[in-house]
Amino acid sequence: MSFDLNLIAESLPMMLMGIGITFKLLIISGFLGLTLAIFLLLMRISGRWYLSFPAQVYIYVFRGTPILVQIFIIYYGLPQFETVRDSIFWPILREPMGCAILALTLNTGAYVSEILRGGVLGVSKGILEAGSALGMSVRQKFIYLTAPIAARLALPAYSNDVISLLKSTALASTITIADMTGIARTIVADTYAPYEIFISLAIVYMIFTFGIQKLFGVIERYLGRYTQREG
Amino acid sequence: MSTSDAQPLIQMQGVNKFFGSFQALKNINLEVRKGERIVVCGPSGSGKSTMIRCINRLEDHNDGHIIIDGKELTDQVKDINAVRREVGMVFQSFNLFPHMTIVKNLMLAQQLVRKIPKAEARETAMHYLKRVKIPEQAEKYPIALSGGQQQRVAIARALCMKPEIMLFDEPTSALDPEMINEVLEVMVDLAKEGMTMICVTHEMGFARSVADRIIFMDEGEIVEEAAPAQFFDNPKSERTKKFLSQILSH
Ligand SMILES: Nc1ncnc2c1ncn2[C@@H]1O[C@H](COP(=O)(O)OP(=O)(O)OP(=O)(O)O)[C@@H](O)[C@H]1O
Ligand SMILES: [Mg+2]
Numbered sequence: 001m002s003f004d005l006n007l008i009a010e011s012l013p014m015m016l017m018g019i020g021i022t023f024k025l026l027i028i029s030g031f032l033g034l035t036l037a038i039f040l041l042l043m044r045i046s047g048r049w050y051l052s053f054p055a056q057v058y059i060y061v062f063r064g065t066p067i068l069v070q071i072f073i074i075y076y077g078l079p080q081f082e083t084v085r086d087s088i089f090w091p092i093l094r095e096p097m098g099c100a101i102l103a104l105t106l107n108t109g110a111y112v113s114e115i116l117r118g119g120v121l122g123v124s125k126g127i128l129e130a131g132s133a134l135g136m137s138v139r140q141k142f143i144y145l146t147a148p149i150a151a152r153l154a155l156p157a158y159s160n161d162v163i164s165l166l167k168s169t170a171l172a173s174t175i176t177i178a179d180m181t182g183i184a185r186t187i188v189a190d191t192y193a194p195y196e197i198f199i200s201l202a203i204v205y206m207i208f209t210f211g212i213q214k215l216f217g218v219i220e221r222y223l224g225r226y227t228q229r230e231g
Numbered sequence: 232m233s234t235s236d237a238q239p240l241i242q243m244q245g246v247n248k249f250f251g252s253f254q255a256l257k258n259i260n261l262e263v264r265k266g267e268r269i270v271v272c273g274p275s276g277s278g279k280s281t282m283i284r285c286i287n288r289l290e291d292h293n294d295g296h297i298i299i300d301g302k303e304l305t306d307q308v309k310d311i312n313a314v315r316r317e318v319g320m321v322f323q324s325f326n327l328f329p330h331m332t333i334v335k336n337l338m339l340a341q342q343l344v345r346k347i348p349k350a351e352a353r354e355t356a357m358h359y360l361k362r363v364k365i366p367e368q369a370e371k372y373p374i375a376l377s378g379g380q381q382q383r384v385a386i387a388r389a390l391c392m393k394p395e396i397m398l399f400d401e402p403t404s405a406l407d408p409e410m411i412n413e414v415l416e417v418m419v420d421l422a423k424e425g426m427t428m429i430c431v432t433h434e435m436g437f438a439r440s441v442a443d444r445i446i447f448m449d450e451g452e453i454v455e456e457a458a459p460a461q462f463f464d465n466p467k468s469e470r471t472k473k474f475l476s477q478i479l480s481h
Contacts, residue, residue: 130326130385133287134340134392135315144339148330226330226372 004193008200011187015201018180024097025169025179029104030162036109041116055113062110068171070107075099075175100172108165115161119154120146152223159216163209170205180204238301240265240396240427241286246295248281248451255281256292257451263429265395268422270438271431273448274474279431282448283398286429287318300395316344319389323401325381327373327388333360334369337388345392352391359387363417379410386417397421399430433478439463447471 043055062070078084078093092098123146131141173182184201188194241263248256255278263269271279284290285297288304288311297304299314328336337356341347347355360366363383365376373381382402389397399418403411415437422428422441432438438445438459445462447455447470455462455471466472 124326126322126324126326127328129289130320130322130328130388131340132289133315133318133320134388135312135344136340137312140343144343145328152330226374229375 004196007191007193007196011184011191011197012200012204014187015180015183015197015204018178018183021097021172021177021179021182022166022169025100025104025172025177026162026166029101029108029169030165032101032105033108033112033165036105037112037116040109040113041120044113044117045120059110059114062107063114067103067107067168068174071100071103071171071175074103096172096175096177099175100169100177104165104168104172107168108161111161111164112158115154115157116150118157119150119152122153123149148223152220152227155216155220155223159213159220162216163212166208166212167205239263240267240300241429242296242298243282243285244296244298246282246285246292246297248278248285248290248292255451256285259295259453261446261453263396263427265427266425267427267443268441269429269444269446270442271429271446271448272433272435272438272474272478273454277448278451279448280400281451283320283400283429283431286396286398287315287320289320316392317395318398319392319394319396320398321382321385321389321400321402323405325373325378325385325405327381327384329373332370332372333365333376333384336373336384337391340388341391355391356387359390360384362390362420363387364413377410378406379413382406382410382414383417386414386421390421396427396429399428399432401431401433403432403434435463435479447474449474 040055040059043051044059046052074093075096078099084090084093093102127145127149128141131145136144169179170181172179173185176182178186180201184197188197191197239262241261243259243261246256246259247254257278259282261282271282273279281290285292285304286299291306292304300317302310302313304310304314327333328339331339334353334356337359338349338352341352341355342349357366357369360369363386365380365383368376368380368384373384376384386397386402402418403414406414411434415434418428418430418437419441430437430442440459442459444456445459446453447462447466447468449470455466455468457466462471463475466475
C-alpha cells in the first residue's frame with residue numbers, strides 16, 4: 001500500500017476550510033455549556049431539593065447517554081413535534097448547526113457542572129468559616145472565596161473536558177455539517193483514500209489539542225500563582 | 232477593670248448543644264465583662280471549641296440563651312451578622328484566604344461587610360500589619376509565610392473589623408515551638424490594650440500572666456472557674472488537678 005503525499009497536500013487546505021466551523025462549534029457550545037454548567041451547579045448546591053433534584057436528573061441523563069444519540073434525537077427527533085416547529089427556537093433547530101450546538105452544549109454542560117462541583121467540594125471548610133466569622137454573607141463567600149478557589153481546583157479537569165468537546169465536534173459531521181471531519185468524509189468519498197485523509201485529519205486535531213493544553217497550562221499557572229512559594 | 236456592675240459583654244445562660252444524640256455542651260453558664268481576659272482549657276473533646284464557636288454562631292446552640300452586648304443570638308440572619316461584626320475569631324489552622332495577597336486578606340471583609348472604601352481599607356490593613364510586625368509581607372500570598380506569620384496575619388485580619396471581642400481557638404497549637412512566642416506576644420499586647428478576649432489555649436504561662444479567669448472544661452461542662460493563682464495553686468476539683476498534673480508535667 002502506498003501513501004499518497006500529493007493527495008494529503010491537496011486535501012489538507014480543503015479540510016482546513018472546515019476549521020472555522022469546528023471552532024464555531026467548540027467556542028459557542030463551550031461558552032454556552034459553561035454557562036449552563038454554572039446554573040446546574042448552583043441548583044445542585046442550593047440545598048433545596050426542588051432545585052438540586054432536577055439538576056441531578058439532568059446530569060444523569062446527559063452523562064448516561066451517548067452524545068451521538070443526543071445529536072440524532074435533537075436533529076431527527078425534535079422536528080416531529082409541532083410545538084417545536086411553532087416555537088421561537090425553530091429557526092435554530094431547523095439548522096443542523098443549531099442542533100449540533102444545542103446537543104454539544106447540553107452534553108458538555110452536564111459534565112462541566114460535575115467538574116465544577118468537584119472544585120467547590122475541594123474548598124476547605126475552615127476558609128469559609130473564616131469568612132463567616134468576618135461577617136461575610138453566603139453570597140459574598142461564594143463569590144469571593146468559593147468561586148475563585150474552586151475554579152483553580154477544577155481547571156485541570158475542565159481543560160480535559162474542552163479537549164473532549166473539540167473531539168465531539170467531529171460528530172456534527174453526521175448531520176451534514178461541513179466541519180473538518182465533514183469535509184474529510186466528503187474527500188474520502190471522492191478519492192477512496194481514507195488512510196491518508198483521516199490520518200492527516202487526526203494530526204490536525206492533535207495539533208489543536210496541543211494548543212488547548214498549552215493555553216490551559218498558561219491559565220493554570222496564572223490562576224495558581226498563589227500555590228507556589230516562589231514568585 | 233472596675234466595670235463589674237455594668238452589663239456583661241457576653242452572657243451564656245443554660246446553653247446546651249447536641250451533635251445528633253451526643254451532648255457536646257451541658258448547661259454552660261458564662262459571663263464575660265468588657266475588658267476581661269478568659270482562658271479556656273480542658274482535655275481534647277471537652278467542648279472548648281464548640282463553646283466559643285457558639286459565641287459567633289459558627290455552631291448553633293439547642294437550648295439556653297447567648298447574649299452578646301445585649302443582642303441575643305437567634306436564627307435571624309440579621310442578629311447573627313450583628314454579633315459577628317463585634318466578634319473576631321482566630322483559628323488553630325489560620326484559615327487565610329489562599330488566593331489573595333496578605334493585604335487583600337485584610338481588606339476583603341472591611342470592604343464587603345463594613346463597606347469601607349478601598350483606600351481606607353488598605354490603610355487600616357497596613358496599620359494592623361505593622362502592629363503584628365509584618366508590613367513587609369503585605370503583597371505576598373499566604374503560602375509564602377511561616378505559620379507564625381500567617382497566624383499574626385489572621386489576628387490582624389480579625390482586628391481590621393474593629394471587634395469588641397476576640398475569640399482564639401488554640402492559636403498556637405499548630406505552630407512550631409519557635410513561632411509560638413511571636414503569636415503570644417501579639418496576644419499579650421492586645422490584652423494590655425484592654426481587648427475582651429476568650430482564648431482556648433494550653434499555654435499555661437500565657438494563662439497565668441494574662442488571664443483574669445481560667446475556665447476548665449471537661450465532658451461538655453464548665454468544671455472550674457477561677458483566677459489564675461487560685462486555679463494553679465489551689466484547684467478545687469479533682470478533675471482539674473488531674474488535668475493540671477498531666478499538662479504541667481512536661
Ligand atoms: N460537627 C460535629 N459533629 C459531631 N460531633 C462533633 C462535631 N464537632 C465537635 N463534635 C464533638 O463534640 C465534642 C467536643 O468537641 P470540641 O471540638 O468542642 O472539643 P475541644 O475541647 O475543642 O477539643 P480539642 O482540644 O481536641 O480541640 C467532641 O467529642 C467532638 O467529637
Ligand atoms: Mg478544639
